[in-house]
Amino acid sequence: MKRRQFLGCLTAAASSYVLVACGGGGGASTGSATNAAGGTTAVANASTTGTSTASPDGTTVPSATSIVDNGANVWTLSNGYIYKNGVKDPNSYNVIMLLWYGGSVYQENTSKAFYQYTGTTWIACLDPRLGGTSADGTAIPPASYIIDKQNNQYTLSNGYIYKNGVKDPYSYNVSMLLWYGGMIYQEGTGGQFYVKTWMNTWKPCRDPRINLAATAGSFYGINGHYDYPFTPTQVVTALQALGCTTYRVGCINTSTQLSRVVALAKAFQTANMTLFSLLDYGLRDSTGTLFTSESAAYSASYTGAAAIATALAPYGVTMYECGNELTRDPAIILNSATAGTSNADFNNANWPIMRGSIRGMIDGIKSVQPGAKVGVNFCVADIAASDMLWDGFQPDGSGGHPTVRWDITTWHNYQPYGDIFNVGTDGAGPGFNLPSYCKARYGVPFMITEWNASPEQNETFRSTYVTQQLGEFYAARKTQGIQSVMYYELTSGDYTYGIVLDDLTPIQPTYGSFQSFAKSNPDN
Missing domain, CATH: 3.20.20.80 (Glycosidases)
Incomplete structure (x- = not known):
């Protein structure tokens, strides 16, 4: 019997993007570096590679003066620029923090955006310390944030929704945010629910947590x-x-x-x-x-x-x-x-x-x-x-x-x-x-x-x-x-x-x- 054409594949779309630049400009020094806390530390040079052990998980610069990764590479920060083994990273600036977490190096810039180093470049991400995708059914309140499967962070303040710190222009008077079934829902102060679609629109709906029991007998x-x-x-x-x-x-x-x-x-x-x-x-x-x-x-x-x-x-x-x-x-x-x-x-x-x-x-x-x-x-x-x-x-x-x-x-x-x-x-x-x-x-x-x-x-x-x-x-x-x-x-x-x-x-x-x-x- 002739039948359907199956869905063979879907075009892959990356959930993150390559960092071109992290912020504004700034100068760099050589030989020594001034960290964000105001202190001066020596910049590690390439000769130290392979001689150090990795930093404790969760180490940040500042307050630490450097991070050592699993490959014994030494990472430092000076005037908003990142240095790896004393060599300035050409694709980042306005950096306020380096983080060593879960075997990866992360940076945070002045706009509070986080990026993860892949070994060749930086990709946008969230602060890894937030814990990854939220548990199904997480709601704000009482939670303070929701992280979706694409690593976006949602927060709620004064009735407005923020996605990765950017205010949603299509929502107000929001009393609750909900993560359910892989979707973001909101409830307005009047009790109406809405669900966010991939068209970046909010569609009216019911509370998805309410069970719907179908009539038995024809399952x-x-x-x-x-x-x-x-x-x-x-x-x-x-x-x-x-x-x-x-x-x-x-x-x-x-x-x-x-x-x-x-x-x-x-x-x-x-x-x-x-x-x-x-x-x-x-x-x-x-x-x-x-x-x-x-x-x-x-x-x-x-x-x-x-x-x-x-x-x-x-x-x-x-x-x-x-x-x-x-x-x-x-x-x-x-x-x-x-x-x-x-x-x-x-x-x-x-x-x-x-x-x-x-x-x-x-x-x-x-x-x-x-x-x-x-x-x-x-x-x-x-x-x-x-x-x-x-x-x-x-x-x-x-x-x-x-x-x-x-x-x-x-x-x-x-x-x-x-x-x-x-x-x-x-x-x-x-x-x-x-x-x-x-x-x-x-x-x-x-x-x-x-x-x-x-x-x-x-x-x-x-x-x-x-x-x-x-x-x-x-x-x-x-x-x-x-x-x-x-x-x-x-x-x-x-x-x-x-x-x-x-x-x-x-x-x-x-x-x-x-x-x-x-x-x-x-x-x-």
Whole structure:
């Protein structure tokens, strides 16, 4: 079966930058040096190299007159300049302190910025004595600072947020700062929470620490297709043997596809199981041509969605997913290797077409079943896409466009995308907890409607991966609102994705790992 293009790699972006200059000018002396405390000390020369032992951890100049590193190099400070074995460092000035800590030499300059020596150059950092990344859940107050995964330091003073000492221009009347799930949150004096995104904006949200417990009964799921070589009864039996209660299957409004999905719906209703219907409408008409406008896409998908809901509603189908990986359509994503955390990842001109198609599916379903639950799915780390739809924004930053509201946030999470609870950003930057972010932003249940290891992995690897992933998903049911996780897929006709073969023979040991986990961890 033809499937997706995996996220192969993300362009690396350094979390620090090379120091070009640390401050202003100043003179240097030779032979002797005046330290910042006002004393005069002899400048070590290269002949001392290799004859000294390293300074005690935490030594500073001042108050010490020199630092000796692990290579027996002697570091001194004079008139704001650094000297290594008596040789002036050409890339630093206005230095007020040298620090030996954890096996590295650091400097602090007059602007209170810290830099670490790498052996060839200096890179920006924080004072290493602050302790590194803050513990998840750290809040100011009572803490005095927060350090994020990129080594930025956040503080709070008189209701204003400071990042590395620079005042945030977009926040005021802040009563609390919070580090949670790899993200920075603030609470205003009025009680409203906001989360800082990678677009350097603050988005309104809920307190991410508040647990969201999803409805039990549909946690274990699996994907299938309307054209499988099985009867509806065989599908039900196969899912029951595996421990699954939810089956995701897609269709559009054609007699061949819809009639088969209706037959599945009847069988699932009788078995008291959940059929989760994917409406497979998108950006193109029946000839494969992009719709010409948002309204044209809306009309086409509205009609199809209403017809599908009309056919399935009598048989107990109450949950629908509107579109499949539309944010990853080549007409929408500009570069498939990007994670989706920036508005600029997406095509501005075609964005309204996608929005129109999704809105049309939602409205078409609701016109028939007002109480039905609708979901919109995303991939990788597409929170810029989900935020833009939710808030009515375009990739160019313009607002005031139609907003999209869903009852279930749905996501696809394959092995190459990374751990969804610590997924990377554009530039493969430090990870964040994606379900936690979505819980805070949208406040609705979360479903992982496709997940699996890479197709080239062997079954031993896949078996271990299944156990590990189900363990993570299961642990987050009652806190991050994860209502269902749907393995991809029941059968792929080979060993790339399926958990059974076309004759329903289990693919071991993956099948056994899934079955055993579901049996040992009830969905209640």
